[in-house]
Amino acid sequence: MDYIISDSFKNYLSCYRWPVSNPARSASGDGPAFLGSDLSLLPPVRLRLRKGGMRLTMGSSSLSLKLAFSFSVSISLAVSLASSSPPSLPKIPSVLAFKSFSQPPPPSSPRSFASNLLALLGSPDDSSAVPVSEAREIASCFRFLVPFSPPSSAKNEHLRRCQGANDMIWWPPESVMELACLAIDSGGDPAVIQGALDPTPLPVPDVEGLKKDKCQLTSTPYGYRFVNWELNAYFAFLFELIIERGPSVGLNVNLSRYDLFHGHLFIADSGRLGILFHAREYPEYNKESFPYNMGYCQRGSTVVYDDSMNLRNILWLAPQPGNRTDAGGSPGVLVVLDAHPDGIIYKELVPQYVDTVRTIFEDDFGDHVADVNYLNVRSVVPGDRIFMC
Structure with missing residues (x-):
């Protein structure tokens, strides 16, 4: 199949030095093995009542109730979707196409707060609707990986050619812009974005010892x-x-x-396309700093639990339509959301049952489309390390 790739993206890829990965070899040493649909790799899950509370037990490992909920949801989803034959591409009903973007979420809810957060990362008209005091508190928790406001000359330069990583965030290639427009034109229907996927199922590869540790990562x-x-x-x-x-x-x-291997693609209530990335996913078990057993996928972790957990939520937003004209719209964004305990993002978006790991959920930002996984497969181009689940 032939693909049309913009000249600007070709120019960028030719000069960008992709980091070199070194994933673990399979047990045979012949390269990546595959998980396939072998459900025996999934740990048995059962609830056990015990004195002092209830625990979720997985094989010989247990997970404290404080973290069990989010982990058990992932396991349940994997069991319900996996089958002995490759599944067809999941589709979500298109009823969302009839919703109105003009209807805000109810006040005093995480989704309402997230809507204000996204508004601050939008056009001047959007950000002006957020109360000043709340806007100041939210903005104090932004840690931009790419400057929020491009220089005035950047727009014209982009029309000639894409010059660097910042431009790639502010004004991505045409294919990304088209995907962002689809999200809005469809009325925020996730099925439309899913329809851009090739329906050929790809087995998730056995990278970094997943099969050995009985870890179904995706x-x-x-x-x-x-x-x-x-x-x-x-x-x-x-x-x-x-x-x-x-x-x-x-x-x-x-x-x-x-650490960082996945993000969650979503469509906001405004129709804007985004990804909420999660880093520091499986911290190393430590009796003092992190006394939580997170199951098979935690085995072998050397990720230290420290203050960097506050920064584990990273947000990418596609540009809003109109950003290439003088009226309306806004450029793309890449920003870390600082969820330190004294900040408003922690207080409004981090549920109590996952406050230890500072998890923010994409459902507060909009409707989930798919998980975006980056797996360290050897000897492939970076795009072939992406697995949408």
């Missing part, structure tokens, strides 16, 4: 990629730019199964 044992190769390459670029720019705001992360 929500399903099969993933998909976009038909347009440029979209896969762009999503891979986002992961690798986070790694490159993270240290500038105090976020030192790696592309690995324990």
Whole structure:
């Protein structure tokens, strides 16, 4: 199949130095093995009542109730979607196409707060609708990996050619812009974005010892990629730019199964397309700093639990339509959401049952479309490390 790739993206890819990955070899040493649909890799899950409370037990490992909820949801979803044969591409009913973007979420809810947060990252008209005092508190928790406001000359330069990583965030390739427009034109229907995926299921590879540790890292044992190769390459670029720019705001992360390997693609109530990335996913068990057993996927982790957990939520937003004219719209955004306990983002968006790991959920920002996974497969172009589940 032939793909049309914009000249600007070709120019950028030719000069960008992609980080070198070094995933673990399979047990045979012949390269990546595959999980396929072997449900025996999933740990048995059962609830056990015991004195002092209820615990979720997985094989010989247990998970404290405080973290059990989010982990058990992932396991339940994987079991319900996996089958002995490759599943067809999931579709979500298009009833969302009839919703009105003009109807705001109810007040005093996480989704309402998230809507205001997104508004501050939108056009001047959007941001002006947020109360000044709340806007100040939210803005104090933004840690931009790419400057929020492009220089005045950047727009004209972009029309000639894409010059660097900042431009790739502010004004992505045409394929990304088209996907963003689809999200709005469809009325925010996730099925329309899913329809841009190639329906061929791809077995999730056995990278970094997943099979040995009985870890099903993704929500399903099969993933998909976009038909347009440029979209896969762009999503891979986002992961690798986070790694490159993270240290500038105090976020030192790696592309690995324990740290940064996934994000959640969503459509906001405004119709804007975004991804909420999660880093520091499986911290190392430590009796003092992190006494939580998170199951098979935590085995072998060397991710230290420290203050960098406050920075584990990273938000990418596609440009809003109109950004290439003088009226309306806004450029793309890549920003770390600082969820330190004294900040408003922690107080409004981090549920109590996951406050230890500072998890923010994409459902507060909009409607979930798919999980975007970056897996360290050897000897492939970056776009082939993307698995949409």
